[in-house]
Amino acid sequence: MSTRMGDLWAAGLGLLRYEPTEMRLRASAGGRELVDTVQAVLVWEPRRVVASYAVPVAELRAELAESSVEAVPAPDGILHPGIPFLAHSCPGQVVDVAGLAGTGFRPDDPELAEYVVLDFGAIDEWYEEDEPLVSHPREPYHRVAVRPSSRTVRLELDGVLLAESSRPTLVFETNLPTRFYLPREDVVAELLPSERRSACAYKGHARYYSVVGSKDLIWSYPEPLKEVRELAGLLAFYDDVLDVYVDGKLREPPTGPIAESLRQEFGI
Template identity: 30%
Template structure:
């Protein structure tokens, strides 16, 4: 998703190409000012607050927010003996984060052996997202990871003919699907339940969490495991696909205007767990607000 994730331009499997006479390095890291006030809550307290956050985009990772040490509350960080080495940024020190009665080891880190070209991260610390209680931009909670300014979702109505089959059985047939275009992904096609033979769908226990769309539910389709999915309470930003269903073209036969669809390389999604202190009910409430 976004700049360095999935098939973004700085990922190691980008779908596009930089038009340069010489090949670029295999790994490109990109740091930029967030230009938004960001806050971290832990143990019932605000432990960091800054308008000078730097966002680091690293291949195959979600964006990471780095706070100036001067904007972290006193007594929150306790340096550990544990030291690791980042392949691009050098020696990395680790900290226990403590506030009130709460304490979590290895919940923050600082790159202490930075090369000269990465000094923008000097004297900055990052907090483990799921190790903290919550992160905020201004007074709004940010879910999943630091907001990727290059991640975008566009949803478009279309009259293209989408058909989903398993063997000889038609599971879905529509001339009014919605096309969801998401940064770093091939298009996904969503179908209204009115155009689906729902007797072919068997709900599966368990959900995954998308920081951009909300909680995702899955269905087996005629024995094909998790071959379809839906966002029953999709967040307001993607409300048009709320409770519609999308189908996996590598598990079912999906045709668009008669041409078969295939799962593009690199499109597998790494499931995102729900943030610490965030329950499913709260995620669903976000989907109904606005």
């Protein structure tokens, strides 16, 4: 009997997982180099969908100390990137790294006994080889495919047309719904500036726009990372909360915990 690959991925979410990498990893904070190693591993705590880097304690160029900071209970369900590092979902010890409170974690696991997991957001600069990292570590099983298309895409909010294009760019990203990126000229809704900003490890830094009746509904990558440079200036929508027609056919809305959390955020 065959098994869908996505189901295998989901079945492993409840496990503490790791994957070694041969990339040279460097990290620094406050102008001080903390890490320079080729023996790092990517670690996914149970239910976390984004990995953290762990490095051998013997190669860490900083002091470790017991921390007065305690882990916080991890919420139920999927632990997305917005869940703080201190919400640990497996047994282990919270430690201070180079005086930075609670920025290290040592899981109670024999395979990772000689490693310390580091809080990506607490450290100023990260490099894989000579490439700076954005937002969080990349993982070898995550793929972003950008494809130009001639399909017609129409986006509506409560029956009001927001955009229609026969030259969309489709983004197929591992474990995420397909996203439709459209030229600005094909968006008929008035774009209202937003102060919201976000970062993606695979696409770069995004800025947002609102429309009447829906805040922060649209985003764009003005200067995307080189792997997805085709996205520069295009506009994408949280179609989780919209009616999306592809070649005239209404598309089923995305499902899963991310889509559900977005619908709650938008009050739908």
